[in-house]
Amino acid sequence: MKGDKLYVFLFLTPAFVITGIFLYYPFVDNILQSFYKTDGFFNSTFIGLDNYVRLWSDEIAREALFNSLELMLYVTIFQVGIALVLAIMVNAITKGAGFYRTTFFFPIVISGAAIGLLFTLIYNYRNGLLNEILVNLGLERVLWLTEQSSLYMVAIPTIWNYVGFYFVILLTAIQKIPNDFYEAAALEGITGVQKMFKLTIPLIVSDLKTCIVLAITGTLKIFELVYIITRGGPGSSSEVLGTYMYQKAFEDTAMGYGATIAVVIVVLGLSLAFITNKLLQKEEVTY
Amino acid sequence: MKHFKWSLLLVLLFVLIGLVACSNNETDSTPADNDDTSESAEETDTEEASGEVDLRVVTTMAGTDPAGEVFQEVLDEFVSEHPHVSIENDSQSADAGTIRTKVNTDFSSDNEPDMMFYFNTVDAEGLIEEGKVVNLEEAEGIDLSGFNSMLEQQRHSDGNIYAAPQSGFYEGLFVNKKLFEENGIELPTTWEQYEAAIEAFAETDIVPIAASTEDSYYVVEHYALAAGGMENYKAELADQNPTWAEGLDNIKKHADMGAFTPDAATIDLAMAQELFKQEQAAMIFEGSWFWGQLEEAGMGEDVTVLPMPVYADGGETGEIVGGASQGWFISTKSYEDEAKRDVVVDLFNYLTSEEIIVRIAEATGQPPAKGALEDLPAYLEAGHQLVSDAPAVALPINDRIYPEAFTHVRTSVPDIVSGNTTGEQVLEEAAAMEE
Numbered sequence: 001m002k003g004d005k006l007y008v009f010l011f012l013t014p015a016f017v018i019t020g021i022f023l024y025y026p027f028v029d030n031i032l033q034s035f036y037k038t039d040g041f042f043n044s045t046f047i048g049l050d051n052y053v054r055l056w057s058d059e060i061a062r063e064a065l066f067n068s069l070e071l072m073l074y075v076t077i078f079q080v081g082i083a084l085v086l087a088i089m090v091n092a093i094t095k096g097a098g099f100y101r102t103t104f105f106f107p108i109v110i111s112g113a114a115i116g117l118l119f120t121l122i123y124n125y126r127n128g129l130l131n132e133i134l135v136n137l138g139l140e141r142v143l144w145l146t147e148q149s150s151l152y153m154v155a156i157p158t159i160w161n162y163v164g165f166y167f168v169i170l171l172t173a174i175q176k177i178p179n180d181f182y183e184a185a186a187l188e189g190i191t192g193v194q195k196m197f198k199l200t201i202p203l204i205v206s207d208l209k210t211c212i213v214l215a216i217t218g219t220l221k222i223f224e225l226v227y228i229i230t231r232g233g234p235g236s237s238s239e240v241l242g243t244y245m246y247q248k249a250f251e252d253t254a255m256g257y258g259a260t261i262a263v264v265i266v267v268l269g270l271s272l273a274f275i276t277n278k279l280l281q282k283e284e285v286t287y
Numbered sequence: 288m289k290h291f292k293w294s295l296l297l298v299l300l301f302v303l304i305g306l307v308a309c310s311n312n313e314t315d316s317t318p319a320d321n322d323d324t325s326e327s328a329e330e331t332d333t334e335e336a337s338g339e340v341d342l343r344v345v346t347t348m349a350g351t352d353p354a355g356e357v358f359q360e361v362l363d364e365f366v367s368e369h370p371h372v373s374i375e376n377d378s379q380s381a382d383a384g385t386i387r388t389k390v391n392t393d394f395s396s397d398n399e400p401d402m403m404f405y406f407n408t409v410d411a412e413g414l415i416e417e418g419k420v421v422n423l424e425e426a427e428g429i430d431l432s433g434f435n436s437m438l439e440q441q442r443h444s445d446g447n448i449y450a451a452p453q454s455g456f457y458e459g460l461f462v463n464k465k466l467f468e469e470n471g472i473e474l475p476t477t478w479e480q481y482e483a484a485i486e487a488f489a490e491t492d493i494v495p496i497a498a499s500t501e502d503s504y505y506v507v508e509h510y511a512l513a514a515g516g517m518e519n520y521k522a523e524l525a526d527q528n529p530t531w532a533e534g535l536d537n538i539k540k541h542a543d544m545g546a547f548t549p550d551a552a553t554i555d556l557a558m559a560q561e562l563f564k565q566e567q568a569a570m571i572f573e574g575s576w577f578w579g580q581l582e583e584a585g586m587g588e589d590v591t592v593l594p595m596p597v598y599a600d601g602g603e604t605g606e607i608v609g610g611a612s613q614g615w616f617i618s619t620k621s622y623e624d625e626a627k628r629d630v631v632v633d634l635f636n637y638l639t640s641e642e643i644i645v646r647i648a649e650a651t652g653q654p655p656a657k658g659a660l661e662d663l664p665a666y667l668e669a670g671h672q673l674v675s676d677a678p679a680v681a682l683p684i685n686d687r688i689y690p691e692a693f694t695h696v697r698t699s700v701p702d703i704v705s706g707n708t709t710g711e712q713v714l715e716e717a718a719a720m721e722e
Contacts, residue, residue, distance in 0.1 A: 041413055
């Protein structure tokens with residue numbers, strides 16, 4: 001047994017070293033940087049909790065936080081919701097299931113930057129796809145990215161991008177359900193809708209829980225789509241924590257303040273994952 | 288069994304050491320860019336023994352910059368004349384501003400380039416204060432003769448020169464003469480004509496001014512200049528000069544008149560440039576580097592550059608934003624390396640020779656820091672005339688104020704346009720950031 005421990009230690013060491021160097025060390029350093037007014041390179045002054053005090057009264061940061069939470073709500077409801085509906089529908093058909101599986105999964109393999117560019121060109125006021133269609137139909141151009149609409153317009157590609165991911169997880173979960181359950185239910189005279197709500201969903205609830213946690217924590221990492229499509233604008237109407245952190249750390253070279261925003265993102269992500277796990281805690285379904 | 292385990296452990300250890308050793312040998316055979324100090328020392332030994340010198344040069348001559356191709360040719364020619372030298376061209380476009388992060392990261396991680404063409408502005412302050420770059424006037428073998436007044440513009444507040452200029456630039460109002468003629472609108476040489484042009488184009492399908500109000504660098508600068516003239520334009524941010532606030536509020540006034548495309552708050556500079564190049568917009572605030580793109584688009588002849596009409600008392604139309612804010616730096620580490628010093632000095636003198644400076648300037652059409660461009664097309668000549676006729680020239684605002692404060696001013700323009708804030712309030716917030 002003692003010898004096994006040696007092997008465990010030996011084989012885990014490379015993983016620990018790599019994670020330590022590339023994840024934990026930068027993370028701890030990031031926390032330290034958040035107590036400094038620094039450009040990250042040559043100018044550094046210890047300012048204690050001043051960055052946190054500033055963050056507390058920073059209206060743009062507050063707006064970015066609320067935007068991130070709002071985006072999280074849309075993403076969780078629609079990404080997982082649409083994925084669930086699609087998975088149930090694809091599972092119900094016998095012909096062409098492969099085609100739909102590939103089609104729905106396809107957006108996952110496209111990089112976020114490419115999708116961002118794609119939607120930038122779709123929403124563009126003068127030469128965008130949507131407005132070209134409207135103009136050809138004899139209608140007026142529409143300003144798609146306004147202060148009121150920008151967050152929704154960013155949410156659309158964000159949802160579309162990752163629906164396929166949750167679709168595959170849920171489809172696999174549904175296909176794992178033994179057919180006996182459905183056969184027994186059919187003998188009892190179950191209808192299609194009842195089958196979905198009383199049989200399929202309760203049996204894949206643990207997978208749904210995983211999807212919801214992944215969707216919630218994933219939303220806090222949203223950056224490239226917002227950065228490319230709206231750059232957080234107009235004004236700061238679609239600013240999210242990721243884009244605001246990038247702007248502060250890398251465009252404004254206020255690395256200390258950027259590090260403070262990063263700490264908040266991590267704390268928020270961990271807290272939300274913890275809360276979601278607690279709320280969704282339920283006995284595991286086994287079959 | 289126990290012995291077997293220990294033997295296995297030893298074998299693994301030897302394999303690991305072997306792999307590390309092999310990787311070191313490999314590095315020795317191709318001594319490129321390595322930031323490890325001991326490896327650097329080994330590299331130097333190898334270089335000294337073989338006479339080979341590897342240099343790395345970082346510039347902003349990349350991406351859409353038409354100077355990029357010529358610069359690579361120039362480097363290739365230097366290498367062919369100096370067979371023992373190899374140069375890695377690590378240039379990166381200045382468009383996204385990430386070049387600043389790259390240079391700062393390189394210098395702070397002991398991986399500095401041997402030479403760089405970089406902003407000699409607030410961006411280089413840290414490098415100069417830390418002694419990371421060489422005082423060129425004291426460096427042995429460096430030839431600083433033959434430069435025009437752009438060299439003096441590089442003098443740092445401590446009295447030394449750390450960067451040698453290559454070319455100057457100017458910013459101005461680029462107007463599509465053809466669109467003005469076709470619509471019977473006068474070119475905007477006064478503030479009244481400028482506003483009349485906005486009103487007239489706003490009634491057509493042509494956007495009066497192609498601009499991003501988020502990436503509003505040049506718009507902010509020119510509106511501040513128009514409202515205050517050069518004297519106020521040169522003010523410090525801490526002064527919270529009322530003419531700057533007036534300039535910012537004028538952007539809203541003109542936006543309400545239909546000066547910009549409705550999505551100006553979400554497009555970037557590149558998309559604004561596209562509007563102008565596709566002749567969907569009549570005017571754009573840009574810099575002399577924009578000529579390269581206009582020539583590529585085949586519309587150089589249709590465009591001319593005008594100074595921003597200044598309406599301020601004491602100001603004068605013709606005052607422009609410009610100068611020479613970039614220069615060639617030599618890193619101290621490289622200069623102090625005996626094996627590299629001579630080659631670095633040779634390369635510096637070669638790149639800052641009149642022949643090379645003029646050759647690179649020809650690609651961009653920008654005024655060179657040595658010599659002069661000949662046989663220029665009329666539109667480029669007009670730009671050079673703009674500089675020589677200017678009663679006053681000053682560097683862009685963002686070259687002299689705290690980056691975070693300027694970003695706040697620039698990115699607040701959409702909020703000023705939508706009426707959520709005012710120029711005065713934005714300046715007050717930006718000044719607080721600088722403190």
